[in-house]
Amino acid sequence: MIINNSNINRNFKTIGVSSFWSNCVEKELKMHKIHSYPAKFPSLLVNKSLEYAKNRNISVNTISDIFCGCGTTALEAKKNSLNFWGCDINPVATLIARVKSKQYNKKTLKKYYDDIIASIENNEELIDNEIQYNERINYWFHESQVLDLNILLSSIESVVPKGKYRDFFLVAFSNILKKTSKWLMKSIKPQIDPNKEIYDVKSTFISQFKLMYNANEDAIDNYKSISEIKIETKNFLTYKVNQEFVDMVVTSPPYVTSYEYADLHQLSTLWLEYSNDYKTFRKGTIGSLYHNDSNDIENIPSVGRDIYYKMFKSDKRKAKSVGKYFKDMNEVVSKVYKMINKGGLAIFVIGNTKYLDVEIDNAKFLSSCMLLHGFKEIDVAKRKISSKILSPYRDKNGRFTNNKNDKKVYSHEFILIGIKE
Numbered sequence: 473m474i475i476n477n478s479n480i481n482r483n484f485k486t487i488g489v490s491s492f493w494s495n496c497v498e499k500e501l502k503m504h505k506i507h508s509y510p511a512k513f514p515s516l517l518v519n520k521s522l523e524y525a526k527n528r529n530i531s532v533n534t535i536s537d538i539f540c541g542c543g544t545t546a547l548e549a550k551k552n553s554l555n556f557w558g559c560d561i562n563p564v565a566t567l568i569a570r571v572k573s574k575q576y577n578k579k580t581l582k583k584y585y586d587d588i589i590a591s592i593e594n595n596e597e598l599i600d601n602e603i604q605y606n607e608r609i610n611y612w613f614h615e616s617q618v619l620d621l622n623i624l625l626s627s628i629e630s631v632v633p634k635g636k637y638r639d640f641f642l643v644a645f646s647n648i649l650k651k652t653s654k655w656l657m658k659s660i661k662p663q664i665d666p667n668k669e670i671y672d673v674k675s676t677f678i679s680q681f682k683l684m685y686n687a688n689e690d691a692i693d694n695y696k697s698i699s700e701i702k703i704e705t706k707n708f709l710t711y712k713v714n715q716e717f718v719d720m721v722v723t724s725p726p727y728v729t730s731y732e733y734a735d736l737h738q739l740s741t742l743w744l745e746y747s748n749d750y751k752t753f754r755k756g757t758i759g760s761l762y763h764n765d766s767n768d769i770e771n772i773p774s775v776g777r778d779i780y781y782k783m784f785k786s787d788k789r790k791a792k793s794v795g796k797y798f799k800d801m802n803e804v805v806s807k808v809y810k811m812i813n814k815g816g817l818a819i820f821v822i823g824n825t826k827y828l829d830v831e832i833d834n835a836k837f838l839s840s841c842m843l844l845h846g847f848k849e850i851d852v853a854k855r856k857i858s859s860k861i862l863s864p865y866r867d868k869n870g871r872f873t874n875n876k877n878d879k880k881v882y883s884h885e886f887i888l889i890g891i892k893e
Contacts, residue, residue, distance in 0.1 A: 475839050476849040484824070484835050484852065484886065493520055493855035493887050501547065501694060502687035507568045507647040509542040510660060510736050513724050513821070517887075518548035521722045521819050524889065530817060536718040538708045538808065539758075543569025545722050546703060551695045557718060559706040561757055563746045564646065564737040566705045571643045573701045574636050576688050581640070584632050585681055588641065591627035592674055606742050612653045612664075620673035621645075621652065625743065642744065644684055648676045649739040662735050709758070709800060713810045721808050724821040726758050728797045728832050758800045769795040772802045773840035775833060782830045790828060798837060805841040812892045818842065823857075823885035835886035847890030854884050 473487050498516040518535075525532050533555060537545035540558030542565055549556035550573050560566050609618060625645055632638040650657060652673050656665040741747055769780050776798035783791035808818050820842075825832045839850045 473852050474849050475843075475852050477843055480836070480840055480843065484833065484854075487852060487854045487886075489856050489884070490853035490887070492524075493517070493853050501551065502683075502690040503547055503572050504544060506572065506684045506687050507542060507643055508650070509565070509568065511724075511727075513537075513541060513544040515544050515548050517724075517821060518545050518722055519552075521720065521817070522552060524819075525720060525817055528891075530719070530815060530891070532719040532817075534718045534720075536721045536811070537723045538711075538721060538804070539723050539725055540569050540703060541565050541724075543572040543703065546573040546701055549573075550697045550699045550701055553695075553697050553699055555700045557702045557704075559704045559708055559711065561705070561707045562737060563705045564740045564744070566703050567639060567646070567744075568643055569703045571636070571639050573703065574640075575691055576637065576640060578685070578689065578692075580637060581685055581688065584637055584641065585685075587631045588624075588627045589674075589678075591631055592623055595623045595627065606748060608738065608742055612655060612739060614654070614670060617652050617670070617673060621649070621743065624673055624677055640684065641681075644677060644680045646740040646744065648673070648680050649743060652676055653739060655739065660736070662738065707757075708807065709803060711807070713807045716811060716813045716816075718811055718816065719813050720817040720819065721812060722819045722821075725801060725804065725838075727823065727825055728794055728827065728834060758797060758804070769799055772798050773837060773844055775840055776802070776837045779830060779832060779837075783828055786828055794827065794832065801838060802841045802844070805838065806845045809842075809845045809847065809890075809892065814892055816892050818847065818888075818890045818892070820888040821885055822888065835888065839888055842888065842890045846892065848893055849890075851889040853887040853889070855887060857883055857885055 475482075498519065500515050504512075504515055522532060522535075535545065535549045535554050535556055537556075537558040540546060540560045541562075543558070546556045546558055546569050556573070558569065560569070613621070628638065628641045628645060632641055648671075649655075652671045654664045654666075654668055656663045656668070769777055776795075780791055780795040780798065783794055805818075812818055820838055822834045822838055824834050835852065839852060842850050
């Protein structure tokens with residue numbers, strides 16, 4: 473459905489499900505699965521976006537994702553021989569994204585792997601006397617696991633020189649951390665599982681390497697690309713857009729009620745020493761009040777202000793968080809419009825949520841922002857989130873589940889498309 477200033481107040485719930493965006497069967501590259509990531513962006517949406525552009529004779533040479541996460545859009549851009557620019561505030565995410573968007577010589581990978589295993593075996597008798605660990609590491613891991621992980625990480629850093637091959641093995645290290653810790657698996661909340669099986673570090677790493685080695689082989693077999701892929705660890709809110717430089721932005725912004733990604737990536741953040749305190753990564757994230765309680769919402773579209781004032785009656789702090797989210801997203805849309813070449817596309821994927829029994833109409837708010845900042849009309853489509861991609865139910869521990877008696881989170885999301893004239 474086409475939305476403009478004359479009908480922006482219509483109820484988005486009445487928009488029917490789009491078969492174009494929903495009925496998609498696509499085999500993903502194995503490289504997409506080398507590292508777990510919360511709320512991962514489905515690769516099929518990137519390819520559907522490219523098909524949408526092609527159907528409208530819109531030429532796309534450079535694609536962007538300003539919340540690039542673990543690099544799904546970057547990898548699909550490379551597969552389609554397109555240039556890519558993306559950023560994310562989370563250094564764990566950009567590490568994964570860079571690794572996924574590169575290809576590796578199989579013999580070189582095998583040589584480094586053999587040398588790492590040999591180094592581990594030569595150091596297995598080391599005693600962990602002098603190494604000081606962040607208290608959060610000691611909280612999440614058994615003592616024996618801490619020692620074994622330290623030996624593994626030290627082996628990687630001593631054997632593999634800095635560059636894309638070391639990054640490859642650091643991603644392998646990162647993805648075994650939750651499995652070898654006390655972390656409750658498949659949970660969106662950081663919590664200990666007191667009954668969790670203790671996984672052996674070396675054997676878990678070996679399995680992870682085989683998965684990533686096969687994924688690289690799959691990528692080599694499926695595409696050859698000389699695309700320019702640039703991924704930066706940056707906060708898009710503070711990024712200066714000085715010119716038009718992309719033909720299409722495809723991105724899925726964080727939800728207003730999303731859990732702090734900094735919390736979910738704290739194991740990798742601490743082990744890879746991106747920070748001594750993972751909480752510092754909350755600063756600057758979309759909607760976060762961490763070190764920032766200012767909240768001027770008077771210049772955002774009215775749908776956002778209405779939601780803010782409804783929430784303010786019951787919980788002032790949470791209302792401020794929602795207001796900050798709307799303010800941040802309004803700024804994001806303004807920057808996206810500036811970076812797109814004339815005739816280019818902005819495609820946002822976003823769902824609606826409920827917070828304190830108040831309906832958070834993210835789709836209508838984002839559409840209003842797009843109209844405010846220069847897009848003449850918005851093509852709005854609704855897609856069903858397949859249970860094979862993401863179940864709409866969560867249990868009391870925050871785990872995704874197919875049990876319809878548990879809390880329902882969401883089952884549909886919206887595709888918002890604006891063309892810059």
